[in-house]
Amino acid sequence: MGSTFGGYSIALTGMRVNQAALTVTSHNIANVDTAGYSRQVIAIEETVNDPTSSNSVGTGATVAEIKRARNQLLDNTYRQQNTEVEYWASKSGTLDYLQEILDEFAADDGSADDGLQQTIQNFFDSWDNLASDPSSVSSRQSVVENAASLLDTLSQIDEQLQSLQADACTAAGDIVDEINDIASQVSALNLLITKAEANSGEASDLRDQRDDLLDQLSAYTNFSSQEASSGMVSVFIGGVALVNGTKANSLSISGDGSTANPLQVTWTSTQTTAKITGGSLKACLEDADQSGFSAISDTDNYNFTATATSSISTLRQGLNDLITTIANNINSLHSAGTDLDGNTGLDFFVVVDASQPLSISNIQVNPEITADVNKLVAGSEGDAGDNTVANAISSLLDEKLFQYNGLSQDLTGFYQSVIAWVATAGSNAESAYDVHSTLATQADNQRQSISSTSLDEEMSNMIKYQSAYSAASRVLSTIDNLVGGMIEELG
Template structure:
């Protein structure tokens, strides 16, 4: 009797084991198209045998584990690689917008307007007394200023859009960090109780990959499936999720910095510590790339204003006037740092336009002295501060007054904002200085010719380039950068595809394999049921004998 009941038990265990194996196979098939799903395998093992004569006899089968078919090294590589993909993808998209700003392919834009401006000057030189030529020059000048303003506004809008996207990405990071922390807790609870957490681990790995696309992360494995996530040198996920905040920076046009909130009242700015990911790309584009292109437009606009005004002041209009500016004159900007605590005041004007460099300057007060430094060349001057003080440095006159505090800092620029503010000075058509001499013979075009020749002049403030060459260099840099990013993105996508394929070869679900498993476990299930039926028939036979 015990042997027959043993057969019953073996059949029952086999029935349960194969039924569970069929469930695992069904789960694999159901998730064949689920991103990040890892195939699961039922691990079958014989149960403990019983001692007997002539030897031990088996007692059945059981599923000891449902194994997640997974390669941690490949997954870590795939997760890490998402950061480069995220950064390059946002760079490519933004550079496409920037290229459109500088694209003169439709016969419009700064380069075309600049050519038409100088063409109008040549027309004026050919007929210096013509009012039609003078009015045409003024109209072409307004068009040139409009093109500069449009390009500047478009780049500033790109910068604002990037700032808004940074805030959005920070919110997404916080959401995913909270989800990872929740999965950490659920995985821990499951595995402490002896359960596997395969599906939960898959979900967490998918979230980690998505998070890595936004910000470069590192992970530290802990007990019971716990993962600590580090970002920017700070823990983003430990036993709980921490929060990143978008905090406006008064010294950066009010754009936001990325600040880590510890939750205990202390915060840390980690903007400069973010090394990769979409967030890194957005920050670099907003704070470095776009300002660089705006600065190039400002330099070009300032150089045009400076060179044309100098030459125009030397000529004479039809009304005999001289010394007039053609464009509104340069107005150097002074920007005090938000952390300044003193009552010092700083103002700047152009003292010698012939030696302007269009480099950025920084004025710092410390120990009773002031230091003015050219941030491009490093040239500087230092002296004791006496209230008030006026100095002249590289064509800029700077007036200082009041009581600045130790460490107070001011940035000074002769060209900042010129692309957005370049404009005619309000000069009348008969005041355009085409003549090179006062009271010259009618039709004198000496100064108009000199103005037209500025088109080919090597301008010191533009590194020795002409206006057209400087603009062409800027366009070339944008195109070269865009091509470089496209090549890098293409290479990263190939790497990503290879890693994804490797992961699929290890963890992916094969329909053919799962179909074979279905048949295998189905047949085993049917055989187990038949075994129980046979055991029942044996038992009935024995019971009939006793009757």
């Protein structure tokens, strides 16, 4: 009778393990469209009455474990590539916007009144017209008006660039807040996972939530992670723990990106600088950096190089070089001449704020000249027909007053080089984004092929486990009928 009742136990275990398998299958099907969900797999193993004995007998089956179908190597690969993707996405977006700003003030056919290059041309043409009739009041007014138009166009561009850098500061602050929130959630999940797995198997759903958070974190910054035997994950940024078990450290951000007050991300507890080397946070920190922009204090040819950390500051410096070089050279010629009233010429361009040097954001046409166009200098002697200064200023357009990476250029060539740099940098950033995006997609597709739920596979499993459950129940029913018949015969 022992073997008969043993059959009861075997059939019962068969029903139990297949019922558990059906539950897992049902859970997979229910979450087929759930973002971040990893397919769960049940492992069933046989049981024996005495595994150490040569006469051991099988006693059925049991659920060994239920765990996620997940590949940690592919997770890490995806996150590393995603960090690069988001960095280059941000850089590419910034450079595209720089191009849009320039396009807004670009004259494609050389005829648009609001094109920056055309505005520059109009300004120098007005000096050429003044040279044709040095005493003409209308020609003098045209010079002042075209100068004001040039400064207004450059000012509008610079204001948009400064606004873009301010937006980068704001975005960096928002990202730091997101990172701190993710760290807090990961540490809380660490505690829940440890508690859940202390009394049962793998806490798959909680682990999915944690992995989804780490995927999100990879978009913001570089990090590494390490899982302990307890199931807790530690997260490190530049070797410093953002999450250590159930403890979350926080980041702080300060500064405005200026040279005097740089934008910095620090560890709140120690005030040491966090090593941010990737992700959208790094891109924002770079874009907000204003150290690449400075005033040009002398009239010597300034050697412009597009090497600043911030592409925004690089463009600002290029345009600052353009207008400051123009202003310094015009002032040198204008102040050496004589106006119509016989007075020594004034500086044509002056600062708005006397405490700050001349720059794209601190320049205006001399108010004295604006108020009295007779103070505008056209010649060296001040005679009515003297046009020597006006001619010299008009000729500045074709002189090689600029240097780009050590190469001497005239004004038009220099401006075209700056525009070309923006286009090239944007193209390079977009190419880098495409490469890393492809690699990230490949890694994600590979891990999804492992962890995603296939309805066809789950339906097949459901039929298999349902049939096995029915078979085990029929075994149980058959044994029950045999025992019942035997008892009935024994009376």
